[in-house]
Amino acid sequence: MPTDDMTSLRLKRRGTKAKFTRLGNVLDFLIEEKRPVEEVKEAFKQANQAYVDLQSKHEAYTEKIENDEEFNKEELWLDECQNYFCKLQIREKDYISQMSSSQEPQQPTERDEESSQRTVVQAESKRPQAPRFNMERPKLPTFQGDIREYNVFKADFQHVIHPHYDERDALMILRSCLKGKPLQHIRGIGRDYEAAWGQLDLLYGDSRMVADAIMEDVSRFRPLKDGEDERFCDFVNLIRRSFNTLKEVDRAEDINNSHMLAIIEKKLYVTDRQMWFRKQGEGTTATLEALLKWMEIELRSRIRSSAPVRNDAASKSRSAVSQVTACEERQQDYRCWICKNKDGHWTDQCKTFLDKSTAERLEMVKSNRACYSCLKQAGREHRMATCKKRRRCPETYKGQPCKFFHHPLLHPSMDNNAVGVALVRGTEAMLPVIRARFSGSELKIQGNVLLDSGAQISIIRQGLAEDLGLTGKSISITITKVGCVEESVTTSLYRVPVSSVDGKTIHKILAVGLPCINDDIEEVNTDNLARQVGLNPRELRRGSGSIDLLIGIDHAMMHAGETRQRGNFIFRKSPLGWVVFGASKLNQQYQNRVLNMQLSPATDLSAFWTTESMGVDVGCHCEAERMTKVEKDEHDLIWNSAKKVGKQWLVPYPWKDNPEKLPDNRVQAERMLQATEKRLAKNPEHAEVYKQQMQEMVEMGFSRKLTDEEKKRHDGPVHYIGHHAVVRPEKRAHQ
Incomplete structure (x- = not known):
């Protein structure tokens, strides 16, 4: 959005905030001077209207903000305004209540009583006879064990x-x-x-058992967070209900004490807790009755402030308490809706989600009604068309930029779903894969077996182990990913019965269970290869699809057998049958990801590896598993494009899209330059420092002025990057 429009909206909001502050000061003055109740009510009415206008201006401004951090900062600013309004509301209520209780009703005279009695008698004599209704008898109470x-x-x-x-x-x-x-x-x-x-x-x-159950309810209530007005309503009802129940059994002191009061205060959000402590500083005694009274006043204020009549269409989505009498269950706001996690990783960082194929991820997103752009759960106010993080997919499809606006993890390409993989690429390599039969407790299943002599242990796909009904022993393994990133995983060690498709000898393989072993193996026609070495094509059973069992070198006998060679291909008769592997100048292409890992050793070799890496370790200790796919792609783009020129590093701009599409923004850049000059003209000291910094950049070769000839020769796109001064007074050298 243009900067001028953002500035205009911000200035309008600032003016409304100043008006709201002035009206709040007027209300405080009237209460201090103990003015009549009508004047105080009128002043509060004006302040309330100013606060509603402030919310409207704030929503109009924040709708144009795309940066999440800046948006959260502005929301904190509105929270401060809301706290100030709540204080005004509480003070106005307390003042009206105090003035109402101080006014004594006038005692009626005897003449007034006689006159009123005559009026009542005459009215009753003239009142028509009310019809009688047959009221429904009350239902009997029920008890289910609570x-x-x-x-x-x-x-x-x-x-x-x-x-x-x-x-x-x-x-x-x-x-x-x-x-x-x-x-x-x-x-x-x-x-x-x-x-x-x-x-x-x-x-x-037993009253003690009742008290214990109620104390447990209060202790197990999850602490409130910012914006959870609906749960605040539930918490107030819980405390009120618990206090009334304990009064019925004459044990009110079990909850009305300093210990339980501290537990209840701990459940409040930090802002609410600060407001309650300020209330105590005004002379309120810290008791449960006083806390309940304050909480009920705060609850009413939140209900009124979030009522539809005080909220426009833009703010209805943030209204947490729309109705108290008929609250509907709203969808939980989970960071990861797969793991039901509110405070940990996001969905695009979830290991369960990343282990799935692209088709499985797309199906999960569809079935859970999630947004295709940000992978968060969608709703009435959040869908792909209105998502604030809606961006064009940065991936390519068949050599062309993807034209859809889905998340990169939903892009239809080769899935990077293997857990801890070492990539094996080649246009001519064929891995030793064979079809075999797996035996379970009640069924037998055929699947693909990879004979990998480079793996130190054997691995079974977790889904196959569950289908066979295998029971394993719980173990912990360490997976080393690309980039020397280690990850500890708790899994099971299974004893897998496997045999050839038509054989009777069953071999027991000790294998570690993991969700995925590799990408799908492409189908290869091996009939001609089998005839070249004198084999029946039916004897060479090479499977396709996912690998169900990887047999490592820990079962060396499974890799032995008669061997034949034809060109660059090796044919071996393993205990599971004939298997072919090798390379040739075929037109088919193969691309596979094979898992390589080892069990966690008991010996600590950290000092040894530290010594071995001296002089070659770049000192990078990034937590790669916490980076999303987009962040990882951006990291790789910057890292691969950086070049060292002399004693300097040259890093080009990491364009996400083709820079040929960049518009000519000379007008906007000139406006930014003019604004910078006006700002620096007001402070000569800053202007001098800014001038020195620019000269230093030219002297060090970081920037230079283009000549007229260079401008004429350039026939590519023209795009300007505006420069503005960032003044940091706390630093010795301003930048």
């Missing part, structure tokens, strides 16, 4: 039943009101009504 509701149930039941029924009928009615376990507990009582209540009192009537 110890918190037992005392209320017992009191209601005895109030309704005892005056009208004897013990025999009351016992029958009691059985009809009990559900679940409470009904089972009194089945052997017989006709003894008092014994039934005695059994229920023994299990549910």
Whole structure:
């Protein structure tokens, strides 16, 4: 968006904020001077309207902000304004309540009483006879075993039943009101009504057990976060309900004490906690009743401020409490909706999601109704068309830039879904893959086996182990990824029964379970190769698709057998059958990712490897697993394009798109230059430092002025990058 429009919206918001502050000061002055209630109400009404206007101006400004960090900063600014408004609202309510209680009602005279009595008698004589309605009888209370509701149930039941029924009928009615376990507990009582209540009192009537259950509810309530107004409503109701329940059993002191008060305060958000402490500083005693009163006032203020009448269409999506009487379940805001994680990694960093193929990721996004651009769960106000992170896919498809606006992880290309892989690329390589039969407890499955003599251990695909019903031993392994990044994974060690497709000998392979071993193996026609070495084409069973079992060198006998050679191809008769591998000048292409790892050693060799890497270690300790795919691509682009020229590093601009598409923005660049000159003209000291910095860049060769001849020779795109001064007074050299 143009800078001028952003500046205009920001100035309008600043003017509205100044008006709101002035009206708030007027309200404080009227309360301090103890002016009449009507004047205070009118002043608060004006302040409330100014706050609504401020919210509207703020929403109009923040809608144009694309940077998430800048948006969060502006939201914190609005939170401060909201806290100030809440203080005004609480102070206005307290003042009105105080003035109302201080006014004593006038005592009526005897003449007024006689006149009012005559008026009432005359009115009743003239009042028409009201029709009578048959009211529905109240339903009997029920009890399902919640110890918190037992005392209320017992009191209601005895109030309704005892005056009208004897013990025999009351016992029958009691059985009809009990559900679940409470009904089972009194089945052997017989006709003894008092014994039934005695059994229920023994299990549910202990006041200490009631107090323990309520304390557990309060302790297990997750602390509130910023903007969780709906959970704040639930928390207030929980504290009020708990306090009333404990008063019913004469144990109110169990929650109305300093220890429980500290626990309740700890559950509040830090801003709410600060407001409550300021309330105590104004003379309020720190008791549970006072805290509940303050929380209820705060709850009403949040309900009113988030009402639809005080929110425009742009702010309705951020209204956390739209209705209290009929609250609908809203979708949980998870960072990762796959792991149901709110505070950890995002969806595009989830290992479960990254281990899937592109088709599986797309299906997961569809089934979970997530946004295709940012991978967050979508809703009424968030979909791909309105997503703030909607960007064109930076990947290429068939040599052309992708024209869709999906996330790079959804791009239809070769999936990088192998866990800890070492890439093996080649246009002529064929890996030793063979079809084999896997035996489980109840079924047999055919799959692909890779005989990898370069792997130190054997690996089985986790999905196959689960399908076979195998039970393994829990172990921990260390996976070394590309870039020497190590990762510890907890998995299982399985004993896998495997045999040839038509053979009867079963071999037991100890293999580690992992979600994925490699990319899909392409199908290859091996009939001609088999005939060249005198084999029946049916004897050479090479599979295609995903690898189900990788047999490493830990099972060396599985790699031995009769060997034949034809050109660059090797034919070997393994215990699972004939397998072919090697290279040739074929027209087919192969591209596979093979997993290479080892079990975590018990010996600490960190000092040895540190010594070996001296003089060659670049000192990079980046946590690569925390980078998203987009961040990883940007990192690789910058790293691969950097060149060392003399004693300097030359780093070109990392264009995401083709720079040929850049527009000629000379007008905008000149405006930015004019703004910088005006700003520096107001401060000669800054202008001098800025001039020195620019001269230093020219002297060191970082920048130079283009000649007229160079401008004429240039026939490519023209795009200007504006320069502006960043003044940092705390630094000795301003930049």
